[in-house]
Amino acid sequence: MALNACYRLTRCVLQVAESRTVAVRALASRSRCLYRQAGVSADLWTRSFSAADQPAVSVTYEQIKKLLVTRSGVVIDVREPWELREYGSIPGSINVPLGQVIAALQLKPEEFKEKYGGEMPMVGERLIFTCLAGVRSPKALEAAQSLGYSK
Template identity: 35%
Template sequence: MSHAKCRPANSEKEAISLEDLKALLGESQSLLLVDVRSKEEVDKGCIPGSIHIPVDSVESALALDPAEFKAKYGVTKPPLDAPDLVFHCHMGKRGKVATDKALEMGFQNARNYAGGYQEWSKKEGK
């Protein structure tokens, strides 16, 4: 009886570091990086390659059928087993809320970039 696919609810796997995110941005063809900040925040700057879905829209966005998701966000909707689905906000809290929601919906590899845009802009900034 194998439990290899089971993992604790608050596993370290749910968070991703700046270094890991940079590596994914450079090499993953399947990465979907979702910025869950407000439109006003995103207008001031964003992580290149991210798509914007405000935190209060994450559940409804992930519930869309693939054609509606593609039409609305311009990218392919991630499958439930998408290997690289990462959420982020400014400092980590809303990203965690979005990650938890995605995990509840069955997106088993959803992760939060806890450093958020604040860390990104400080270390990778303009």
């Protein structure tokens, strides 16, 4: 019986992950499976399987461009430097590899700028994390939220 429930949960999680409509999040908070139903929004799926209070928000390239032009937030790319060289990056984004996010967001603003080449985001400022496949950016978001970043 328990094995059957585990199988259903695994199958359900894989369906969500394969659909790529939601960010893959830490799946530790819920143990029951929600069956995919017609009309279920991506937001509901994210909330159903997320340990965070607020689900990750997906943004379009145009929204990121507008944010960078108006300087109303900071875009942090959490990929490794070699990935930026191989696949390119969003102009105006700051590269902070995932393993350094917590330490980077605790630096003094001058140290952050010297090490990463961009202005350090303030706690109340809007943050957007990017990566290649959408796996690392939710982890970076959770790390930032643990340090008090909320937007």
